[in-house]
Amino acid sequence: MHAFIHVQHLLGTGHAVRAAAIGQALAARGAAVTLATGNTLPPTLDTSGLDVVALPPVKSPDAVFDRLVTPDGRTIDDAWMARRRKATLDAFTRCPVDLLLTETYPFGRRQFEFELAPLVETAKTAARRPLIATSIRDILVRKQQLWKEEWMAGQALAHYDRILVHADPEFVELADSFPFAERVAHLVRYTGYVGGGARPEPPVGDGEDEVIVSCGGGAVAQALIEAALDAAPLSRRAADAPWRLLIGHDVPDAAFEAYRRRAPSGMIVERARRDFPGLLKRARLSVSQAGYNTVLDILIAGVPAVFVPFAQVRETEQAQRAEALARHGRAVVVPEKGLTPERLAAAVDDALALPHATTEVRLGGAQASAEILLADLAARSPGRPS
Incomplete structure (x- = not known):
């Protein structure tokens, strides 16, 4: 066949x-x-x-x-x-x-x-x-x-x-x-x-009690990346946690290096990793857009989440998916429009009050x-x- x-x-x-x-x-x-x-x-x-x-x-x-x-x-x-x-x-x-x-x-x-x-x-x-x-x-x-x-x-x-x-x-x-x-x-x-298939396990220690910020391929994630770089010290519940910013391979090398140089002390900036689901299972919190694959990995990991859904022009898909998780008490949603480090940090604090539990999903x-x-x-x- x-x-x-x-x-x-x-x-x-x-x-x-x-x-x-x-x-x-x-x-x-x-x-x-x-x-x-x-x-x-x-x-x-x-x-x-x-x-x-x-x-x-x-x-x-x-x-x-x-x-x-x-x-x-x-x-x-x-x-x-x-x-x-x-x-x-x-x-x-x-x-x-x-x-x-x-x-x-x-x-x-x-x-x-x-x-x-x-x-x-x-x-x-x-x-x-x-x-x-x-x-x-x-x-x-x-x-x-x-x-x-x-x-x-x-x-x-x-x-x-x-x-x-x-x-x-x-x-x-x-x-x-x-x-x-x-x-x-x-x-x-x-x-x-x-x-949700098999992926490599992260090295020992990677992801433990971290805030994992991810943006898929990264082609439309500038607002999220910019806000995340400055949000860590503003959070009441996560300022003490290591922050790991994963930047997709669609972001040019020059921009990636600029983000890495700008990152505050205590934030790791690296390219997207195949062991991302394993990082989530060890993490304190996930911060991301609301793409299909990312949301699925978050559901499986059971980690509290902040979603900044991609919603430029006429896009509705990610916002609707993010709101569905919010209705289940699994995430806090922050609109991409008007996103600031302060708003992202406040959403991080709200999300960390959510339970760390796996949602049963087919x-x-x-x-x-x-x-x-x-x-x-x-x-x-x-x-x-x-």
Whole structure:
């Protein structure tokens, strides 16, 4: 069985992390898996067992998401899109495919319609039509125009056999962020959260009773980093704790070195680490944005948390996820707008009054995704298109 997974991350790396985890779960069950990725994968990501196809890379230069650029900052044009489309279709058609999984699309990534619509159409018209599925996180970004969300539902109904939602429905449901969830409900399967797998243990002492400040890849975390550098001595409950600031690999080296030079005594500034979940389990407190993977690691660790959700322009996803944890008494939320060291320090003090307890949440989403997709394949009559 051959699976083809397409993933495109633009700023954060969570999309690629989830796609790789599902690919590895499929590979562990005997599938040959191609992971076609449209941006540079983070160096901390394990892709062992996957055939990684590096498509011509592209990213968003900012949180507006109205322009796509190459790694050297050039805006993409029609010629670039034609090359990218050809690279994707060439990778897909080089051998028969039994499963096509598009990460996010059609529930996002409409900027890549030039590539993904032909990919789905090629799959639908193949002599041996593959199962076509989409993989989406717990919370979708709301659109200002309702017709865009209706279009998403229409595309899923017209072209897709399965919608995997990587969430625990006891915690958050698709309907919480998608107004047409009922229309596609028969295609939806909740997998639980993707993540929480084995990671290396930190060296002895690292993380013990620390305040761990993290920012994922770091591309949109300047406000949090700036505030954290000056917040430590202002906290009543955490001024005595070591603070460890983990800065993602999307932050340029020059900026990283400037942050490290500016850090106060007692604060460790270093790059993001693969043993991050282990650090959290030993920590006094976590301070972070509210990306999918970070929140999952915090839930598993059971550590009190301060969230500064990324909310620039029209982003709603992280704020909604952070508020869900706040409702469960697991976090204090500080808006990114108007963030100051004083406000962050006050939130740290409030969060340290929260209990250190694990929230029961359904995990194993990558493994469940693989099992659902393989069961869907097994249920299809041999040679019969869906």
